[in-house]
Amino acid sequence: MIVHFQDKTVDEQSRTSDLPIHIRSIKDFRKQKDYESSLSDRKKSKLDINKKKLKNNSSAKINKKIHKVQVYNKASDANFLFAVLETIDFNSHRPSNNYRYPQCVFRFATIIAIIAGRYAYEFLRMNLRFLLPTIQTIENNWSYQPYKEANFRFEETQTYLSSNNCQYVFVSEDCSAIIPRIEYDASLDIFNGFVTPVVEGLPTENAFRCTTIQQLKNLFETNAYANLVNIHVAQPIADSNNALVLPTTVLAAYGTDHKLTAIDILKRWLIIYKKFYSRGIRVLGFSTDGDPKFLRAMRLAANFFVRTQILNIYNNTLAFKVKIPSNWMSWFFLGSTQLFLFVQDGVHLCTKLRNRMLSKSAELTMGSYEISMEHLHDLIRSTNKLDHNLSISDLNVKDKQNFASCQKISDDKVLNLLLLNDKYRGTYNYLLILNLLITAYTEKAIALSDRIYCASIVLFYVRLWRIWLHIERSPRKNTLSEKSKNKKKDQSPHFITSNALLCIELNAHYLIYVYLLIEQNVLPQSIAESTYLFSSQPCENIFRNARALSGVYSTRINFTIMQFLKRLNKLNALTELKHFEETNTEQKIVFPVHHKIKRFMDKKQSNNNNTKLTSFNTHDLEKIILHAYEIAQNMANFVDLSNSLIKNNMFNIEQSSKIAKQLLHLNCLTESEIVDVDGSTDDEESSDDEDLDTYNKELADIMCDGDFSEDELNTSNSFENLQGTTYSGVSE
Known part of the structure; x- marks a missing residue:
């Protein structure tokens, strides 16, 4: 069949070729036309398909643009x-x-x-x-200048304060436990982790740099490992028209073993004060957590029940000075001239009172009534939790820094329930003291006059309580002078600790002193709104935030001194960015x-x-204080303290204050070194040849009474191109 088909095809071809030429051309023309028409149809169909595709693509692009515009418009x-x-x-x-x-x-x-x-x-x-x-x-x-151990950042702090138009600062100081380990910082060519040597109160920078193996060996043989890190934090005190609370900044950090004297601490504070003063910044004061060494340094500087004044101020422009009404001298024990303001941290003061109440060795007594945590346990067992909001964990003795527990056990709900039972009166008064301390020193939106009112109630009531114990509990044969020889007099199981007593006295006096400074135009009125910042809580926030910077796969939250310095760099950068975004x-x-x-x-x-x-106004303040004393008297009547006080003529403000002053003299301090403060300043970068304060020493013959990979990420102290933000602090 194939052969037949081929033959037929050939025959047809031969017959077609025999046609005339004009007929053949017509047929070829028709074939060409048919071919072209079919080709044009195919092209048209392709063009139609392409047009449809183009139309679909263009509509998709238009829809995409419309969607993008809608998203961007939002x-x-x-x-x-x-x-x-x-x-x-x-x-x-x-x-x-x-x-x-x-x-x-x-x-x-x-x-x-x-x-x-x-x-x-x-x-x-x-x-x-x-x-x-x-x-x-x-x-x-990033461009940054990392923290160095024992390096005080005065210039950076000045830049930060100047950029925020701030000329006042309050400095706090605190320690925290670290991992005692020696590490080498290759970027600075120094070793970190040793106890930083202190010279005239100031820690020595770059103290552990060595170039030979023998020097390194001597470092390990002669220097102890630091188990604590000590930090100094500066809290800017801004003008009242600034609604934002300026972040704190870490002034310095270094390893220590806390083996310092009160004079070393006082000298360090003087150097910090003079360094800032030479830069046009006024250090209002210092705050700590009530540590005995720091409390002693504060009392020495304030001349608060000190046998011999050890701080001599020869330049009146450096110190605060106010006029104290003469009729206040019976109950106001602070001098009119003060170089600093001193405030013990309110949170720590409240926890001290809570821990005293929880102590097994304490037998707190007010008049005819006992003060006991068992009364709170009775409330938990006998009443609904909705009525008091307490739990057993709030009464945990081991948790000594539980401030939330202080707030809960002294809440108004608890106080109202305690009032329903007469045998709880002593506990009620004690927790009322705690409630007033929380209001006076930790609440933010409280007027200065209200703070003074609450603090004065506590001050006067504690004095009356101590006088009553002196009358009723102490042996009759002992006089005040004989009691001063008893070194365990301050450890009475019936009263709060002497440390807490002195903190209450100092804090109340300095609140009144701040009021007088404002009333006599020594300080601006805006300071009154910032007194809640006078605390050491900024230091606690630094330690808490530094521990929170551990990596997600790190189970170790503590750090060495070198790791802490690196985390400070991170916190500085983070706080700078937060502060920038606020405005x-x-x-x-x-x-x-x-x-x-x-x-x-x-x-x-x-x-x-x-x-x-x-x-x-001084007269208004006097009315507030006298009213506070009346409230303290009512509290004394409530627990039957007044009978003995009235019987011994110690119930009015003049008589009770006289005895309270004598009792405070039992805690009088003696120091053998005299510190002089003159008007000289030392600015290392100025052209003036001025010297630091000289410290003259004299002897006084007075008897003393008593995860680490996360830390490798370098961070900045200043972030590039932050539109005018030049320095950051570290906030809460």
């Missing part, structure tokens, strides 16, 4: 989300080695790297493509704020908008 140009979308879109069309990031993305990446850690940051960077830069890029974008209006990054802090800031802002000048 996020304005000043919104951080808009910058994020722009960055992703921009970098998605560029090679990976040519990505570009705006400053707001750099700030956001820095915050994530510090808070979350390296591992979490890398996880986010790999999954949020085109958005986050590498760790190395972040490090290259930033473009592409702002929002941080979560606790609802209580937010409520306080809103209230402060509204108060600033409705500013009314509060009158500060």
Whole structure:
């Protein structure tokens, strides 16, 4: 069949070729036309398909643009989300080695790297493509001066305060336990971890640098390991028209074993004061946690029941000076001239009273009534928790720094329940003291006059309580002078500790002193709104935040001194960014704020908008204090203290204050070294050839009475291109 088909085909071809030429051309023309028509149909169909595709693609692009515009319209140009979308879109069309990031993305990446850690940051960077830069890029974008052990950052602090128009600062100091380990810092060529030597009160910088093996061997043989880190924190005290509380900044940090004398501490405070004074910054005062050495240094500086004054001030421009009404001298024991203000941390003071109540060795007694935690246990067992909000854990003896427990056991709900049973009167008065201390020294939105009122009630009642114990509990044959020889007099099981007593006395006196400074125009009125910042809680916040910077895979929350310094750099960068974002209006990054802090800031802002000048008047203050004494007398009547006091003519303010002063003389201090303060200053970077204060020593013959990989991420003290932010502190 194939052959037949081929033959037929050939025959047809031969017959076609025999046709005339004009007929053949017509047929060829028709074939050509048919071919062209079929070709044109195919082209048309392809064109139609292409047009449809083009139409679909263009409509998709238009829809994409419309969707993009809708998303961008929801996020304005000043919104951080808009910058994020722009960055992703921009970098998605560029090679990976040519990505570009705006400053707001750099700030956001820095915050994530510090808070979350390296591992979490890398996880986010790999999954949020085109958005986050590498760790190395972040490090290259920082310019910083790292913290050095025992280096006091006066210049950086001055820059920070000047940028915020702040000329007052309150300094706090505290210690915390660290891992005792020696480490080598290659970037600074020094060893960290030894106890920093102290010369004239000031720690020595770069004390552990060596160049030979023998020097290194001597370091380990002659120097002890530091088991504590001591930090100095500066709290700026801003003007009242600034609704924002300026973050604190760490002034210095170094390893120590806490083997210092009160004179060493006092000399260090004087150097800090003079360094700031030479830079136009006034150190208002110092705060600690009630440590006996620091409390002794404060009393020596304030000349508060000291046998011989050891701090001589030869330049009146350096010290505060007020006029104290003559009729106050019976109950006000603080001198009119003070170089510093001293305030013991209110949180620690409250926990001291709580721990005393929980102590098994204490047998606290007020009049006919006992003070006991068993009364609170009875409340927990006999009443509904909704009525008192207490739990057994609030009465845990081992948790000595549980301030939340102080707030709960002294709450108004608990006090009202205690009033229902007469045998709980002593416990009621004691917890009422605790409640007033919390209000006076820890609450933020409290007027200075109200703080003084609460503190004065506690002050006068504690004096009356101590006088009653002196009358009823002490042997009749012993006089005050004989009791002064008894070294265990302050360990009476029926009273609070002498440390807590002196803290109450000092704090109340200095609150009144601040009021007089404002009333006599020595300090601005804005200081009255910032007295709650006079505490050592900034130090506690630094330690707490530093421990919170451990990586997600690290089970160790403590640190060595070298790791602590690196974490300070991180905290500095983080706080700088937080402070910048508080006033930033473009592409702002929002941080979560606790609802209580937010409520306080809103209230402060509204108060600033409705500013009314509060009158500060000595006569009004005297009325407040006398009224506080009446309340203290009523509290004494409530627990039957008044009978013995009235019988011995010790119940009015003059008589009781006279005995209280004699009892405080039992705690009188003696020091063999005299410290002089003149008007000279030492500014190392100025051209003036001025010297530091000289310290003259004299002998006084007076008897004394008594996870570490996370820390490798370098961080900055200052962040580049932060639109005017030059220095940061460390906030809560």
